[in-house]
Amino acid sequence: MKIAAIVILYNPNNSVIDNIKSYVNYVDLVIAIDNSTQYLDCIEKIKQLSKLEYISLNGNFGIAMALNVGIVKAHDLGCSWMLTMDQDSSFENDIIRVYKEYIYSHNTEDIAVLCPIYIYDRHRTRKQSRYKQVSLVMQSANLLNFKAYEIIGPYNDELFIDCVDYDYCFRIYKKQFKIIQCADAKLRHSPAETKILKLGNVNLIRYGSASPLRYYYQARNLLYLVRKYKSFKMLGVLLCKLFKIFFLFNNKCKYILSYRTGIIDCVNNKFGRKVYE
Numbered sequence: 001m002k003i004a005a006i007v008i009l010y011n012p013n014n015s016v017i018d019n020i021k022s023y024v025n026y027v028d029l030v031i032a033i034d035n036s037t038q039y040l041d042c043i044e045k046i047k048q049l050s051k052l053e054y055i056s057l058n059g060n061f062g063i064a065m066a067l068n069v070g071i072v073k074a075h076d077l078g079c080s081w082m083l084t085m086d087q088d089s090s091f092e093n094d095i096i097r098v099y100k101e102y103i104y105s106h107n108t109e110d111i112a113v114l115c116p117i118y119i120y121d122r123h124r125t126r127k128q129s130r131y132k133q134v135s136l137v138m139q140s141a142n143l144l145n146f147k148a149y150e151i152i153g154p155y156n157d158e159l160f161i162d163c164v165d166y167d168y169c170f171r172i173y174k175k176q177f178k179i180i181q182c183a184d185a186k187l188r189h190s191p192a193e194t195k196i197l198k199l200g201n202v203n204l205i206r207y208g209s210a211s212p213l214r215y216y217y218q219a220r221n222l223l224y225l226v227r228k229y230k231s232f233k234m235l236g237v238l239l240c241k242l243f244k245i246f247f248l249f250n251n252k253c254k255y256i257l258s259y260r261t262g263i264i265d266c267v268n269n270k271f272g273r274k275v276y277e
Helices: 015-021 041-047 063-076 095-105 146-152 164-174 212-229 232-247 252-267
Strands: 003-009 029-034 052-056 081-086 111-119 131-134 142-145 178-188 193-199 202-209
Touching: 003 015, 003 063, 015 041, 029 041, 029 063, 041 052, 052 063, 063 081, 063 146, 063 164, 081 095, 081 146, 095 111, 095 178, 111 146, 111 164, 142 146, 146 164, 164 178, 164 212, 212 232, 212 252, 232 252
Parallel strands: 003 029, 003 081, 029 052, 111 178
Antiparallel strands: 081 142, 111 142, 131 178, 193 202
16 A cells, blocks of 8 residues: 655745654655745755655645645555645654554445544544544545545635635535544644633633634635535534634734625635635
8 A cells, every 4th residue: 555645835934844754754755735936945955855756836726726736646656545734734643554554454445534633732632432433624634545536526626725625524425435533643733823812811712813814715615615515513613703703803804804705705606716806
């Protein structure tokens, strides 16, 4: 079984090199798909890493297209399973060994994705069974079964970024495949910037904060999922985003405008990369 890691680059810094080094020795090769809008010194350093194949898209075409390019390339190089990685993620342990143990001991004909436990500073990990079927999962450190991918289809590049992984999860189950979370696979992940709401010296809650542009994509694409899959869970997430804008964020006007524009664009079926006129 040959496994390629596919990492999506976007204007990376030197920490990305360390992240790649955390898993390069566990896979057969790494395919770096570069969505960067500027050429940085560390990109040249990344290109020199062992077992790494570098592909530049010469611009930012979104995470979905980059993933699809990497997956097709990995298959052309003889890989049947692909590990999809964010540039800000790193292995906590040998995730590949955990995934292989599952593959060698189970029938994987109906398995589309194996996924890890995510470790980050605003998420508490809970004890769970060694293997657990889940309905939704983030994209980083997913081990993708190419046979299932051929049936499910490519990632939806109209979404560009945000909710690309959730859309794929909905499609996995529509095609009667499964997602299995492996409790012994641990990934260090950094989704958005963590901020803390305090009352005096007491930390009340930790929450994620992203740019107004990301909230445009999140509002647009979450509403897309609500409408396409009739998902009340995604509606709850969409409303939670609005709650955060009103009660937790500064620059509320910018965030509200981005959120509102995202909603309007979804209703008007305007997808892809946001271009401000």
